[in-house]
Amino acid sequence: MSEKGQVLTANRLRDGEVVFLTRAGTWSENIDEAALAIEKEAAAGLEAQGAKAVAATLVTGAYLFDAERKDGHVRALHIRERIRTLGPTVRMDLGKQAEGTAGAFAALD
């Protein structure tokens, strides 16, 4: 069973690292820890939290993307976001995929 929804992502301001907003309202480097908003209102809530974090200069460029959750793991639907959750597909030794923060189910295909 998978649920579809939206995840809020941004880049951490000071180092640019790709991060995801969690249910606890913190930012995680790992998409598995991301809050998945199923309802429109929930997504708007994530956006509002994102705007606050942008104003507080924690992150920059916050936006929502489509994702699904399956067996407790989160995966982006579009390839662009999947690459952001992994790292460059041509350098498997770099990025989240190499640092163990890619999420359990965040394969490219």
Next chain:
Amino acid sequence: MYRYDEFDHRFVAERVSQFRDQAARRLSGELTEEEFRPLRLMNGLYLQLHAYMLRVAIPYGTLNGKQMDRLAYIAEKYDRGYGHFTTRQNIQYNWIKLEDTAEILEKLAEVEMHAIQTSGNCIRNVTTDQWAGAAADELADPRPVGELLRQWSSLHPEFSYLPRKFKIAVTGSPHDRAAVRVHDIGLRMHLNDKGERGWEVIVGGGLGRTPFVGVTVRDFLPEAELRAYLEAIMRVYNLYGRRDNKYKARVKILVHELGKEEFQRQVEAEYARKPATNVELDVAELQRIETYFAAPAYEELPKFSTGFENARIQDKEFAQWVKVNVAHHKQQGYAIVNISLKPEGGIPGDATAEQMRVVADLGRRFSFDEIRVSHAQNLVLPHVKRDDLYTVYIALKAHNLASGNIGLAGDIIACPGLDYCALATARSIPIAQGISRRFADVKRQEEIGPLKINISGCINACGHHHVGHIGILGLDKKGEEYYQITLGGSSSDDAAIGSILGPGFAADEVADAIEKILDTYLGLRTGPEETFLLAYRRVGEKPFKEALYANH
């Protein structure tokens, strides 16, 4: 090579401290991202897919060993041990932290480098022929003018908030290796009967969404007037270039919408209104700069190098590499060594810190401490004695830098695409890797002959796909990557924009498609001297279309 004097040092140091202040104001929240964005871009700092990306300027693609060593140091200390050489003769790092950037710029300033205007809607790094100063066919070294324009355009108070980015390329050779017809301004040197230098001024070329080949607005502009005349062009563009639509904001659109004659009239009117005052100052500055570009102290060498000839006989691979990668030098006994950054299955333009150090060292020992970056994302040792070629080759080979594919099917230009770039619609690197593996056999590449395969990961065309003999553009169709193929482009003297062949291909079909195109070419060419481009121009797209889409 140009060296900074105290003014250049002061200028760059002040720019670094200005950026330090801007970054601190951003981190403290005083500046919003919207306000900071143009400021960081004007210093080459992007926010990309995985992190910040810093693009460092390599003015007109020339650098020395110390600078290359510093680039290696930055790759190791602040990035992930590598860098990517770009089609604009720059280098970019993919994993930079905002909080480190000012420090990196400081380290660059120590070796007379910077990241000024490597992005943003301003005049970008001036590019030129990677063989400048060495090529056998050159009239004169275009780099003094490149340096003059670098200085003139650096923090130009009037032209830093243009409608869109602005790229200038210069060439001093009748054989255009700088793609001057597809730049916002292309400058091409000519000599008059008296042997004086003048410049053909070409405006409004460019790739991107609406590709154009530029038009010549002056056939022979006296060198002394160059800066003043460019100022007139810039002013017309700054005032009247479109700002309502980012895709229509480049000067090519202004030239196109006004028409060549009207654009020319406006520029000439502006130029006449404001006579070229103080051209003596330009002349004095140009003369000062020129002293830095005096030819190196070449040795008088015989035409024939016994060591080189012997090595060529004994080592077939070396002979092959020489045939493809080594070019004629204007000085007898010397050669131009092109170092391919396109190993089989590699990432075009990427070099590790270690490879950078190897090239830096070879440059110091064998090329008068000069290195070049080419717009095809390769490196060049411009002045190597033929006697030293084998030593250089062996050293390059030990570091996977001796691929003998310059100008052939394996020498693919590819932008970073969706693996790194936030604007991308599809990946370009894996496509390049696939084609490179498919045509790994050098014999086969040689049989096919001169070929430019250029790949971009979106319509912005950083991979110059429009001017590839074969161009590949990555697009997104409902979340799937697919690739459009164009044929017949060229960025050289015979500049042309390629035309789209037909429906696009999925990622795993591209290498097959390229192979079919090339097999078709091999089957129909009149002989090996008819290159792919010539054959395409003779027969048109029909046979290629049939080969590709017959069963569809």
Next chain:
Amino acid sequence: MPIIKDGAFAPDPWVAITDDQPIPATGDIWVSLARLDSDWGTLCSHAGELGVEVPNTTKAEKLKPYLGKLSLILLPFPAYTDGRAYSLARLLREEGYIHDLRARGNVLPDQLQFMKQVGFTSFEVTDRFPAEVWTKAAQHISAVYQEGYTEPHAARTAIWEARRARS
């Protein structure tokens, strides 16, 4: 909105007269370009100083006949990335306009130096930043390559000239 002039926050003696307001008999006033065109007769004999705001799409030639009578020209920056007013300012200076040239709209500290270099002399700014920020921002780069872009009274070196003077 605060005005910066001669490197410091300054009071603004100018009064903006909108197109539907009558022209007062006295006082330093500025009007729109349209008003300048339509009421030139009246404005010509205005007792106080006269200024005008012109859109950044105006051709410099259009202002030429008025220049002798004007002592303030305001050029707008609708967005701070819209750089047309830099060229327009420069053109007006080249046409011989010597009085106050004011930047308004989206004017931020990091643009101040360029604005000064092309000939702006006063700035209508937001009150978000303290005076030091503005002062500092205008002084970051003390040496410039472009000939003829060093404003009077600024401690800026024109590099090419300095080099020639030295040699």
